[in-house]
Amino acid sequence: MANTAKRILVAPLDWGMGHATRCIPLIRQLQEQGAKVLVACLPELEARMRLSLSDVDFVPISGYDIRYHRGLPVWLSVLLQLHKLRRAIRQEHRWLLKQAELLDVQQIISDNRYGLWHPQIHSILLTHQLQPQVPMGGNIARTLMRSVMRRLLRPFQEIWVPDEAAPERLSGQLSEPFGGIPPLRYIGRLSRFQAPSSTQRQAGTLLTILSGPEPHYSRFYHRAKEMAQREGLDFRALGWKMPEGADPLDTQLNLSDDDFALEVCSAEKVLCSAGYSSLCDLLSLGRPEALVFPTPGQTEQAYLASRWKRFRTVVPQKRPS
Numbered sequence: 533m534a535n536t537a538k539r540i541l542v543a544p545l546d547w548g549m550g551h552a553t554r555c556i557p558l559i560r561q562l563q564e565q566g567a568k569v570l571v572a573c574l575p576e577l578e579a580r581m582r583l584s585l586s587d588v589d590f591v592p593i594s595g596y597d598i599r600y601h602r603g604l605p606v607w608l609s610v611l612l613q614l615h616k617l618r619r620a621i622r623q624e625h626r627w628l629l630k631q632a633e634l635l636d637v638q639q640i641i642s643d644n645r646y647g648l649w650h651p652q653i654h655s656i657l658l659t660h661q662l663q664p665q666v667p668m669g670g671n672i673a674r675t676l677m678r679s680v681m682r683r684l685l686r687p688f689q690e691i692w693v694p695d696e697a698a699p700e701r702l703s704g705q706l707s708e709p710f711g712g713i714p715p716l717r718y719i720g721r722l723s724r725f726q727a728p729s730s731t732q733r734q735a736g737t738l739l740t741i742l743s744g745p746e747p748h749y750s751r752f753y754h755r756a757k758e759m760a761q762r763e764g765l766d767f768r769a770l771g772w773k774m775p776e777g778a779d780p781l782d783t784q785l786n787l788s789d790d791d792f793a794l795e796v797c798s799a800e801k802v803l804c805s806a807g808y809s810s811l812c813d814l815l816s817l818g819r820p821e822a823l824v825f826p827t828p829g830q831t832e833q834a835y836l837a838s839r840w841k842r843f844r845t846v847v848p849q850k851r852p853s
Contacts, residue, residue: 539569543641552581595620621645629650639655641692654690662709721815725789725796738803744827805827810824
């Protein structure tokens with residue numbers, strides 16, 4: 533009998549690990565619905581996703597390769613690499629047009645990759661950033677940003693926002709809809725974690741969750757360790773690669789989902805950056821009191837950190853349907 537399972541291509545952005553890990557619960561849900569999932573990503577993202585997924589095929593694709601410059605705000609680093617972004621979007625679109633027949637997919641779910649849409653295949657953009665924060669320029673800059681985003685969003689048939697609908701929306705203004713974009717759907721916050729049924733808090737411990745690109749990934753490790761030493765706390769860090777100059781004795785890499793959840797729920801204090809996926813994980817694990825720090829110069833994280841201060845209750849997860 534011929535295999536009639538729907539084949540879906542899922543493609544996470546290579547901007548840190550958060551885009552890849554938040555696709556994991558979505559892929560599991562698609563598999564429960566009977567779909568066959570194909571993931572297009574970089575090898576390092578594949579290695580991490582294989583730890584949590586089974587019966588998934590992978591295909592290599594180039595990344596955006598955006599790097600933060602030391603001494604520059606993140607928004608300025610990105611601005612200086614706009615040519616690289618535009619080139620990457622064009623290249624991934626050409627890649628998909630050439631590969632579509634070979635991949636034999638009936639649906640595309642692109643996590644913040646704006647070139648992965650196809651004129652003959654139902655294409656969905658997964659994003660919580662419909663309206664990226666602009667560091668200056670007021671209403672004029674926001675109007676220009678909407679115009680840019682409208683042009684990037686229009687080729688897709690749907691937009692899925694991994695968040696709850698207002699007023700429970702963690703992403704706030706970032707995912708506020710505006711005119712001239714495809715139909716939008718809030719599918720609930722995505723996290724691969726569930727809090728353990730019972731956990732004993734370990735007094736005097738500080739756990740740091742590492743995320744994002746370099747050099748901030750390693751800098752955050754060292755600053756958190758200095759904080760733990762000043763406060764006389766036992767320090768541990770969780771990450772997906774070893775930070776530069778880190779001590780392997782206090783750093784654990786690529787834990788299983790259950791072990792990661794246990795570490796987060798048992799620590800007395802938890803620190804992490806204000807990346808959106810990290811905040812969704814903290815809420816899923818019942819740690820809304822965690823201390824979050826925005827990456828310097830990253831306007832999205834500064835905005836999310838300000839919302840986190842008043843987002844103190846855990847809202848039940850809704851799974852995409």
